[in-house]
Amino acid sequence: MKSFAFAVGVLAMPAILHAQAPAGLAEQADTALEADRMAWDFVEGITTEVGPRMPGTEAEARGRKWAMAWLEANGFANVANEPYMMQTWLRREEEAEIVSPFPQPMAITALGNSASTGPEGITAQVVGLPSYAALQALPDGALEGKIAFITHDMRVTQDGSGYSFAGPARWTGPAVAASKGAIATVIRSIGTDNHRTPHTGGTNFPEGTRPIPAGALSNPDADNLERMLERAEQVRMKLVLTPQVVGETESGNVVAEITGRDVSLPPVLLACHLDSWDLGTGAIDDGAGCGIIAAAAKNVAATGQPLRTIRLLFAGAEEVGVFGGAAYARAHGDEPVAVAIESDFGADRIWRIDTNFAESNEGLHNRLAEAVARFGVAPSTAVATGGADIGIARDQGTAIIDLQQDGTRYFDLHHTPDDTLDKVDPAQLRQNVAVWTQVVGILANEAGSIKPAE
Amino acid sequence: MKSFAFAVGVLAMPAILHAQAPAGLAEQADTALEADRMAWDFVEGITTEVGPRMPGTEAEARGRKWAMAWLEANGFANVANEPYMMQTWLRREEEAEIVSPFPQPMAITALGNSASTGPEGITAQVVGLPSYAALQALPDGALEGKIAFITHDMRVTQDGSGYSFAGPARWTGPAVAASKGAIATVIRSIGTDNHRTPHTGGTNFPEGTRPIPAGALSNPDADNLERMLERAEQVRMKLVLTPQVVGETESGNVVAEITGRDVSLPPVLLACHLDSWDLGTGAIDDGAGCGIIAAAAKNVAATGQPLRTIRLLFAGAEEVGVFGGAAYARAHGDEPVAVAIESDFGADRIWRIDTNFAESNEGLHNRLAEAVARFGVAPSTAVATGGADIGIARDQGTAIIDLQQDGTRYFDLHHTPDDTLDKVDPAQLRQNVAVWTQVVGILANEAGSIKPAE
Structure with a gap:
C-alpha cells in the first residue's frame, strides 16, 4: 500500500513532489537570519589566518589550502583544487x-x-x-x-x-x-x-x-x-x-559540493572568488561572498539531502582578469548547469532579486520572490546577468539569478586597504545567508528545468 | 563742549565706556556665521599650496613664509617670523x-x-x-x-x-x-x-x-x-x-597683530599652530585653527580699532614637543598677556565656553557666555586650562578661555593621512569664526583686568 500510494503520488503530482522545498527550509532561513555564524567564521578566519590573497601568488595558494581545509572540516564533499597557469602582475x-x-x-x-x-x-x-x-x-x-x-x-x-x-x-x-x-x-x-x-x-x-x-x-x-x-x-x-609582470605562475579554483539525491540532474552552481587585491585582506571582496554561499549550502543540506547537487566555486584570480572563472568555464563547459548565482558585492543586505527566467518560468520566479519578501527583498523586472565568475552559465544560456546587495557603502572600501573584517556588519551578513538559504533550498529541490527553452 | 561731555562720560561711566563691545560686533559675528570665507581661504590655501609642515623642516619654513604673506595680504600689522632651533626627528x-x-x-x-x-x-x-x-x-x-x-x-x-x-x-x-x-x-x-x-x-x-x-x-x-x-x-x-634624528634645525613662530588703540594695555593673545604631522596636510590639525583666529581678529577690526592689541601666535613645532610655544614663552614671558585663547581641536562646532575667571570676574564671564549662547554654545563650570601653545598664559597666571570644539569626529582623523581639507565642514568652520569674533571683540575692548587678582 505504501508503495502504491507513493506511485500514485508520483503519477498524480510529480512536479509538486519534486519541486517542493524541504519542510524546514523557511525555518532554517529564519534561524540563519538570527544566528548564523558560519559565514562570519569563514570571513574572519581567512582574513585573520591568510590575509591578502593576490592572484598568482603564494598567498593565494595559502588561501586555497585554508579554504579547502575549512570546507572539509564543514563536511563538504568532493573538495578539490583545480589549478591553472596565469600571467602574474605584482605591485612594487x-x-x-x-x-x-x-x-x-x-x-x-x-x-x-x-x-x-x-x-x-x-x-x-x-x-x-x-x-x-x-x-x-x-x-x-x-x-x-x-x-x-x-x-x-x-x-x-x-x-x-x-x-x-x-x-x-x-x-x-x-x-x-x-x-x-x-x-x-x-x-x-x-x-x-x-x-x-x-x-x-x-x-x-x-x-x-x-x-x-x-x-x-x-x-x-x-x-x-x-x-x-x-x-x-x-x-x-x-x-x-x-x-x-613576474611571468607565468600557478593559480587555481577551489570547488566543493553538497551531493544531491539525483546526480544526473544539472547542479545549482554558487560562486564567489577567493583571491583579493593585495592592499586589503579581502573581507568584503570577496571573503564574505564565499562565506555566504557556503553557509547557505550547508543550511540547505541541514533540511535534508537536496534533489540536485549544490556546487560551490571559490574562483581564483578574479581581480586581475577573471582567470579562475575562465578556467572553470573551459574545464566544465560541457557539464550543464541548472542555475548559477554569484555573491561578489560585499556583505551588506540583499534588497532585490533579479532572474533571467521571469518569462520562461514565471511560476518559479514568483515563488522565489515571494519566499524572500519577508527578508525585505523586492522583486524586479531587471534581467539577471550574473557575476564575473559564472561566465559558464552565460555561455550555456542557462538560468541566472542576481541577489542584489546594497552597494551604498561598497565603493567606499572596494579595492582599498580598508577592505578588512571590521567592515562586515554581522547582521547584514546573516540576512544574506538567510536569503541565499531560502533561494538555494528552492532551486536545489526543483526537478524541472529552471529556465526552460522558450 | 565736546571735550567736556567726553570727560563727563569718562568720569561717570568709565568701565562701561571702555568695556563696551563695538556696536557692530554682534552683527559682524552673525555675518561670519553665514558668510565668512577667510578661515576657509587660509586652510584651503595652506593645505593646497604648502601641504604637510613637519616641524624643523623646509616644508614648515615654507608654511611660515606662506602664512606671513597671507597675513600681510590680509592687512595684519607687525607680521614677523621668530626663529628658534630644535632637535628634529624625521620618519623614514x-x-x-x-x-x-x-x-x-x-x-x-x-x-x-x-x-x-x-x-x-x-x-x-x-x-x-x-x-x-x-x-x-x-x-x-x-x-x-x-x-x-x-x-x-x-x-x-x-x-x-x-x-x-x-x-x-x-x-x-x-x-x-x-x-x-x-x-x-x-x-x-x-x-x-x-x-x-x-x-x-x-x-x-x-x-x-x-x-x-x-x-x-x-x-x-x-x-x-x-x-x-x-x-x-x-x-x-x-x-x-x-x-x-637629523640634528638641530631651524623652526619658528609667526606672529601678527591688529594694533589696539591703547598699546600700553596687555594684548589679547590668540594661538594656533602652523606645523603639522607629515602624514596629512594639517587641515584640522591645525590649519583650521589658524584660519579661525585670523578671521576672528579681522572681523573684530572691521567693527573699529579695538582698545587692546590682538596678537596672533601661529606657533611652530607643536606636534613634536611644543617647541614653538616654549620659545614664545621664553621670548615674551615678561610681556603681560591680558587673556589667551587657543584653537587646536579641529574645525567642528564650538559647543561650550570655559574660562578661568568665573569667580574673579563673574560679570565678564557671564557676558561672554550670554553673547555666544545664540550660536549654540553652552556655559560651563569647568575651569579653562588652555591649549599647548599658550603656556605663557599659564606661566603668568593670567586669564584663559577654552572655546570647546566638538571632538566627536576629531580622533577619527587626528595625526593620520586623512587630515585633509575635505574633512573641514565649511558651516561648522564659520560657526567657530562667529563665536571667536564675538568673544575676541568683547575681550579686546575690555578696559579692566580680565582676571583680576583675587
Whole structure:
C-alpha cells in the first residue's frame, strides 16, 4: 500500500513532489537570519589566518589550502583544487609627489597591469581631464610627454551603477591616454570615500597598445590636484611606480559540493572568488561572498539531502582578469548547469532579486520572490546577468539569478586597504545567508528545468 | 563742549565706556556665521599650496613664509617670523608584517621620537597587553626580547576626554615597555576610526631611559593582531622603522597683530599652530585653527580699532614637543598677556565656553557666555586650562578661555593621512569664526583686568 500510494503520488503530482522545498527550509532561513555564524567564521578566519590573497601568488595558494581545509572540516564533499597557469602582475614601489609649484607628496597606488616608470621615476606636467569623455575628445598627440589626470568622479548608488559610469576612467582610460601620447596616467580613485587610501583595480591595455604607468590617487589627493590646477599654470608631478609582470605562475579554483539525491540532474552552481587585491585582506571582496554561499549550502543540506547537487566555486584570480572563472568555464563547459548565482558585492543586505527566467518560468520566479519578501527583498523586472565568475552559465544560456546587495557603502572600501573584517556588519551578513538559504533550498529541490527553452 | 561731555562720560561711566563691545560686533559675528570665507581661504590655501609642515623642516619654513604673506595680504600689522632651533626627528621607512603563523603585512606608522630598527628590521614574538595598566603591572624583565603590543582602545567622546584615557599608551607606553625589557613597542592607534591609516604622534623617552622602536598599527590591524593572539600560541612580527634624528634645525613662530588703540594695555593673545604631522596636510590639525583666529581678529577690526592689541601666535613645532610655544614663552614671558585663547581641536562646532575667571570676574564671564549662547554654545563650570601653545598664559597666571570644539569626529582623523581639507565642514568652520569674533571683540575692548587678582 505504501508503495502504491507513493506511485500514485508520483503519477498524480510529480512536479509538486519534486519541486517542493524541504519542510524546514523557511525555518532554517529564519534561524540563519538570527544566528548564523558560519559565514562570519569563514570571513574572519581567512582574513585573520591568510590575509591578502593576490592572484598568482603564494598567498593565494595559502588561501586555497585554508579554504579547502575549512570546507572539509564543514563536511563538504568532493573538495578539490583545480589549478591553472596565469600571467602574474605584482605591485612594487609606488610614490607620487607634486614637484612644482606646490611640492608635497600624494597618496597613490598602481593599477593592475600598469607599466613601470623604472625606479628613478618620471617627472612631467599634469594635464587635468574632468571626465573620460573629455579624454576621448582630445586630438591625437594632445598628451605628448604629459601625465594625464582623469578626475571623473563617482557618486554613491545603491545598485552599483555609479561604477559602470565612472569605471571606464580606470578600465581603459590609461590606454586611451597612451594613444594620445601620454607617458603616464593618474586617475581619481574609482571610489566614493574621502580617505587617503587609493582604490586599485585592473586597467587594460588591449593587444597592440602601449602599456604606460597608471595609478590612482586617493580622492582627497585628486581634490588637491584639482585645486592646484586651478591655481597654477603648470603643475609637475613625479611618479614612481615599479610593478612587474613576474611571468607565468600557478593559480587555481577551489570547488566543493553538497551531493544531491539525483546526480544526473544539472547542479545549482554558487560562486564567489577567493583571491583579493593585495592592499586589503579581502573581507568584503570577496571573503564574505564565499562565506555566504557556503553557509547557505550547508543550511540547505541541514533540511535534508537536496534533489540536485549544490556546487560551490571559490574562483581564483578574479581581480586581475577573471582567470579562475575562465578556467572553470573551459574545464566544465560541457557539464550543464541548472542555475548559477554569484555573491561578489560585499556583505551588506540583499534588497532585490533579479532572474533571467521571469518569462520562461514565471511560476518559479514568483515563488522565489515571494519566499524572500519577508527578508525585505523586492522583486524586479531587471534581467539577471550574473557575476564575473559564472561566465559558464552565460555561455550555456542557462538560468541566472542576481541577489542584489546594497552597494551604498561598497565603493567606499572596494579595492582599498580598508577592505578588512571590521567592515562586515554581522547582521547584514546573516540576512544574506538567510536569503541565499531560502533561494538555494528552492532551486536545489526543483526537478524541472529552471529556465526552460522558450 | 565736546571735550567736556567726553570727560563727563569718562568720569561717570568709565568701565562701561571702555568695556563696551563695538556696536557692530554682534552683527559682524552673525555675518561670519553665514558668510565668512577667510578661515576657509587660509586652510584651503595652506593645505593646497604648502601641504604637510613637519616641524624643523623646509616644508614648515615654507608654511611660515606662506602664512606671513597671507597675513600681510590680509592687512595684519607687525607680521614677523621668530626663529628658534630644535632637535628634529624625521620618519623614514616603516613596515610591519606578521611572519608566523599567519604571514601578512600590517599598516604601521612610526611614533615621533621612535628609535630605528635599522634597515634590516627586527623580528620577535609579540606580547599582547590589553591596556596601559596591564603594561605597568608587568614585572621587570617580563618583556625581555619581545615586541610589546599595547591595544588599549579609545572611544569617541565629545570633549576629547577619551584621548586622556587612551593617550598614555602612546605618550609613555613605549618607555615603560622598554623599562621591562621590550625591544620594540607597537600600539593600537590612539584614534576612533576603522581605517588602515595609523595615527602617529609623539612618544616620550625620558632622560635616562632607552629609546626603542615604537609604532602605531591602524585599528583594523590591531583587531587582526588581537585575533591572531587568540588563535596562536606565539605570533612573531617583523618591524622595519628607520626614523632619524637629523640634528638641530631651524623652526619658528609667526606672529601678527591688529594694533589696539591703547598699546600700553596687555594684548589679547590668540594661538594656533602652523606645523603639522607629515602624514596629512594639517587641515584640522591645525590649519583650521589658524584660519579661525585670523578671521576672528579681522572681523573684530572691521567693527573699529579695538582698545587692546590682538596678537596672533601661529606657533611652530607643536606636534613634536611644543617647541614653538616654549620659545614664545621664553621670548615674551615678561610681556603681560591680558587673556589667551587657543584653537587646536579641529574645525567642528564650538559647543561650550570655559574660562578661568568665573569667580574673579563673574560679570565678564557671564557676558561672554550670554553673547555666544545664540550660536549654540553652552556655559560651563569647568575651569579653562588652555591649549599647548599658550603656556605663557599659564606661566603668568593670567586669564584663559577654552572655546570647546566638538571632538566627536576629531580622533577619527587626528595625526593620520586623512587630515585633509575635505574633512573641514565649511558651516561648522564659520560657526567657530562667529563665536571667536564675538568673544575676541568683547575681550579686546575690555578696559579692566580680565582676571583680576583675587
